[in-house]
Amino acid sequence: MTTKLSNAQIAWRAAQDIADGTYVNLGIGFPEMVAQYQPPGRQAVFHTENGILNFGESPAEGHEDWDLINAGKKAVTLNAGAAFFHHADSFAMVRGGHLDVAILGAYQVAENGDLANWSTGPKGVPAVGGAMDLVHGAKRVAVITDHVTKDGKPKLVKCCTLPLTGVGCVTRVYTSLAVVDIKGRRFVLREKLPTLSLEALQAQTGAELLIDGPVADLIVPEL
Amino acid sequence: MDKTIGHLAEAVAKIGDSATVMIGGFGGAGSPIELIHALIDRFHATGSPKNLTVVNNNAGNGHVGLAALIEHGMVRKLICSFPRSSDPRVFTEKYLAGEIELELVPQGTLAERIRAGGAGIPAFYTPTAYGTHLADGKVIAEFDGQPYVRERWLKADFALIKAHAGDRHGNLTYSKAARNFNPLMCMAAATTIVQVSRIVEPGEIDPEHVVTPGIFVQGVVEVPDPQQEEVLNRAGAHYP
Numbered sequence: 001m002t003t004k005l006s007n008a009q010i011a012w013r014a015a016q017d018i019a020d021g022t023y024v025n026l027g028i029g030f031p032e033m034v035a036q037y038q039p040p041g042r043q044a045v046f047h048t049e050n051g052i053l054n055f056g057e058s059p060a061e062g063h064e065d066w067d068l069i070n071a072g073k074k075a076v077t078l079n080a081g082a083a084f085f086h087h088a089d090s091f092a093m094v095r096g097g098h099l100d101v102a103i104l105g106a107y108q109v110a111e112n113g114d115l116a117n118w119s120t121g122p123k124g125v126p127a128v129g130g131a132m133d134l135v136h137g138a139k140r141v142a143v144i145t146d147h148v149t150k151d152g153k154p155k156l157v158k159c160c161t162l163p164l165t166g167v168g169c170v171t172r173v174y175t176s177l178a179v180v181d182i183k184g185r186r187f188v189l190r191e192k193l194p195t196l197s198l199e200a201l202q203a204q205t206g207a208e209l210l211i212d213g214p215v216a217d218l219i220v221p222e223l
Numbered sequence: 224m225d226k227t228i229g230h231l232a233e234a235v236a237k238i239g240d241s242a243t244v245m246i247g248g249f250g251g252a253g254s255p256i257e258l259i260h261a262l263i264d265r266f267h268a269t270g271s272p273k274n275l276t277v278v279n280n281n282a283g284n285g286h287v288g289l290a291a292l293i294e295h296g297m298v299r300k301l302i303c304s305f306p307r308s309s310d311p312r313v314f315t316e317k318y319l320a321g322e323i324e325l326e327l328v329p330q331g332t333l334a335e336r337i338r339a340g341g342a343g344i345p346a347f348y349t350p351t352a353y354g355t356h357l358a359d360g361k362v363i364a365e366f367d368g369q370p371y372v373r374e375r376w377l378k379a380d381f382a383l384i385k386a387h388a389g390d391r392h393g394n395l396t397y398s399k400a401a402r403n404f405n406p407l408m409c410m411a412a413a414t415t416i417v418q419v420s421r422i423v424e425p426g427e428i429d430p431e432h433v434v435t436p437g438i439f440v441q442g443v444v445e446v447p448d449p450q451q452e453e454v455l456n457r458a459g460a461h462y463p
Contacts, residue, residue, distance in 0.1 A: 067401040091331030129305040133331030136350035167354035
């Protein structure tokens with residue numbers, strides 16, 4: 001019995017909402033997995049901040065070209081129809097509203113759509129990269145994340161307590177337990193694991209889950 | 224017109240103490256390792272340049288290139304978006320010891336500030352960073368009902384650039400995603416020095432394929448078979 005989705009399964013679920021021909025930016029790390037689970041027959045075009053549209057899979061070990069990397073500085077390959085461009089054009093694509101979807105990780109998402117995903121506080125070396133740009137401009141900003149932190153605290157919260165990446169920017173959250181939309185500054189439950197009661201889900205969520213329309217079963221294949 | 228320079232040492236000879244230097248590249252891709260190393264050589268020989276302000280997306284990786292420049296104590300301040308890498312020890316230790324200043328800028332804002340500097344636009348408004356710590360103290364204005372943050376242009380005394388082919392006029396092409404910040408930095412520096420894998424005759428680069436027009440370039444030096452930071456780091460290289 002599935003009690004929680006794996007990262008691969010969360011990525012799979014997010015991939016199902018990406019239509020054919022969509023321009024997509026995947027945040028570095030966990031969100032990169034979404035590319036592996038595109039439904040057959042659909043082809044999204046992936047954008048990377050450092051200046052490539054339509055990059056493909058990683059090359060085989062030993063075949064890396066270090067002029068051909070993604071935002072995570074991993075070696076990639078090109079698909080037919082790829083394009084290179086400089087950084088100002090790359091972020092014009094981001095802020096200019098040309099990207100259809102950005103999928104990012106999160107430390108916290110608030111019910112008003114605020115996102116915290118770049119800093120866990122004043123300790124250490126701060127680093128932001130493109131996260132603050134990506135949350136503005138993509139037509140849809142989705143988050144994929146575990147439903148709770150490693151020590152069991154809610155990541156879907158009333159109000160972010162960690163430094164913000166963006167204000168009111170997230171529209172959908174795919175978690176290890178549920179799919180939640182952000183609408184009218186509220187969490188609206190769309191899907192949940194069939195084995196999980198609404199009460200149990202609510203208990204692991206830091207703000208009220210609104211029911212507005214049907215709540216579907218979140219069913220994901222074993223991966 | 225001939226902007227070619229014979230030697231790396233000559234190419235970096237005029238960069239003085241306290242200069243602001245933009246260094247192209249995103250991680251290792253497009254990083255002008257040989258120009259950076261020539262600057263380190265000069266520092267070892269003459270004690271100069273020091274107290275540099277460096278603009279780059281990152282803060283170096285391992286002990287070569289930008290990381291080596293920082294490791295040798297030549298950099299007073301770094302303006303970047305992501306001072307982390309697989310091996311960020313050099314910057315991290317200096318930063319936590321208070322020996323280097325950091326101005327953290329969102330990546331798209333960094334690119335646009337550099338572009339604005341090169342385009343003669345002193346400031347612009349962006350949605351990026353609104354409502355976050357990185358907008359603290361900055362002017363906010365509403366346009367069509369949405370809040371935006373005012374950001375200033377960024378200019379430099381010098382830019383150190385890596386390109387693929389260049390001609391005597393300074394027209395440049397790049398290699399794949401090694402383009403990144405390089406064309407923007409060419410525009411934003413008073414003096415732009417470029418290392419290219421190949422110097423070609425004017426006309427050999429199809430005008431349709433020129434990415435950086437030569438007007439933005441002051442010097443071109445040939446470095447055939449340039450080193451890649453990633454390869455050097457995998458071999459555990461230190462410079463010098």
